[in-house]
Amino acid sequence: MVVSSPDIVTVLQALSDPVRLEIVRQLAGCDGAGELSCGQIEVPVTKSTASHHLKALAGAGITAEREEGTRKFVRLRRTDLDERFPGLLDAVIRG
């Protein structure tokens, strides 16, 4: 894990962007293992911009990334976030 104890300002900054919020919502809503491959995430921006946003989310400790061959999978660090900032993620996903 890159960030073990993200602070609230970092997390709020990372969440306060419409594209990143959309990524978080898609990750929160996905079935199965709770992860999506980068290709499955649908956002109205270029691949390189999406990549930048994914990096920002991971850097803030909101998501974790896993590589499998040439594919990258992303999941929400929900347990960590819920423990550190109870209620925040739910509030943001609903908002």
Place this chain on the structure above:
Amino acid sequence: MVVSSPDIVTVLQALSDPVRLEIVRQLAGCDGAGELSCGQIEVPVTKSTASHHLKALAGAGITAEREEGTRKFVRLRRTDLDERFPGLLDAVIRG
């Protein structure tokens, strides 16, 4: 009221600053009528910077301001925020 229905991105952007978060916490923790005069808010920035932050919070619909003579009073728009984004303010104040 300046903003009747603030959107979540605007609210998150306004909250994602350490000084603004501190102002929100002081307002959340204050007794009585739930409002503080601008002079009662203690933040480690100049008066003009504090003023800028207060304006950002009001603009995002997080606070409401009231003038009484030459003094300005600020309060959290807690009911509005709790209704629009349940749990968000509590999560951020605790965080």
